[in-house]
Amino acid sequence: MKVSAIITLKKDVLDPQGKVIHQALDGMGFENISEIRQGKYFEIDVNENDPNKAKAVVEEMCKKLLANLVIENFKIIETQ
């Protein structure tokens, strides 16, 4: 089954990339934006039919490789 992981910077961590995108959109006429933050997204196809086990595997991946837990949070979503 497919499981998705969304990794975002923690609230207090500066996001220069998001700021640049904000400025670019501002310059294009999108003026009513308060903030943009960029994150990473992974769609992982795990050979596992039990949703809870699949999520547990992805959680371990996030902890060990995908996310830097010092500055990032992760969220796991069931896709299928």
Place this chain on the structure above:
Amino acid sequence: MKVSAIITLKKDVLDPQGKVIHQALDGMGFENISEIRQGKYFEIDVNENDPNKAKAVVEEMCKKLLANLVIENFKIIETQ
């Protein structure tokens, strides 16, 4: 309100970054993965209280700047 946009490569487009992550995870002992695809994630705080209007604004942003529609798909999710 906050709206999120998830941008992923289309199915037929190669994802070398995802492949490398797959190999890395494989080497770390996560062996039951069929595929990993990486995407981008944006959390956009729009000054707009109507969810439909906020989503429409974010959709336009995706079309004009955030996504490359030739090779990428986007999905818009209401966060708050």
